[in-house]
Amino acid sequence: MMIDAEKLTRSYPRLGVFAHRARAFVTGKPYFFNRQRMRLRVFRDISARILFENYVETGTYLGLTTRFLAGEAKRRQASVYSCEINDDYYRIAKGTVGAIENVSLHCGNSVDFLRSLSAKVSEEVNFVYLDAHGRSYLPLRDELLVLRNWPKTVIMIDDFKVPHDEGFGWDKYDEEREICMRYIAGSIDSTAIYFPAYEAAAEGAAIARGYCVISTSGRYADMLDEISLLRRFK
């Protein structure tokens, strides 16, 4: 019998996380980062080079990526901050990751969340995972307008259109709201933007999801330049 891990998590958060992890073990795909295996390798390559002090996520949903980041953060005595706008998901995430010591969960709009976090972390070394998608208001541009003032930060944006490979899926809600370079142009004066240097097929064509990685720091851009799985866009 197939267990629906999403449904299970809604009713029994901890058991649901266990089911997600068991499925990841069987399939060999991570239970976080949109289940993207190659993306996890990229994250590990980034993480091996940069000593992050904070891991920040927008769009907690069930807390799956939050949980993974909490493990990474623990090894470095770093902190995780995640934000969810939906009350029900926030409640579920409280159950999946709320008790983890280094995790702070916030209920509300991601842009307000990032603004309020600025005073505490903007001068620190941050990994930020932007994944607050799926509602009528797409906060991406406003999120980036806050993050442009965090000078030691690496940002990963999920569901992003990869310009040179449409085999990677991306989010497009209408003609205006499409997660792509055109949409974020002007929202960030980043020193560098990167896309996967591998083909979507390497992820498994049917499930490959696009992303981009942005560095707000020239020094970190030099480090990202060394990662062979990333291709510099600008």
Ligand SMILES: C[S@@+](CC[C@H](N)C(=O)[O-])C[C@H]1O[C@@H](n2cnc3c(N)ncnc32)[C@H](O)[C@@H]1O
């Ligand atoms: C794709 S899911 C996130 C998945 C999660 N990051 C993970 O990797 O498991 C997107 C989540 O963002 C939330 N969301 C959408 N707009 C938001 C906003 N403006 N602020 C905070 N959360 C938002 C949605 O309610 C949804 O739970």
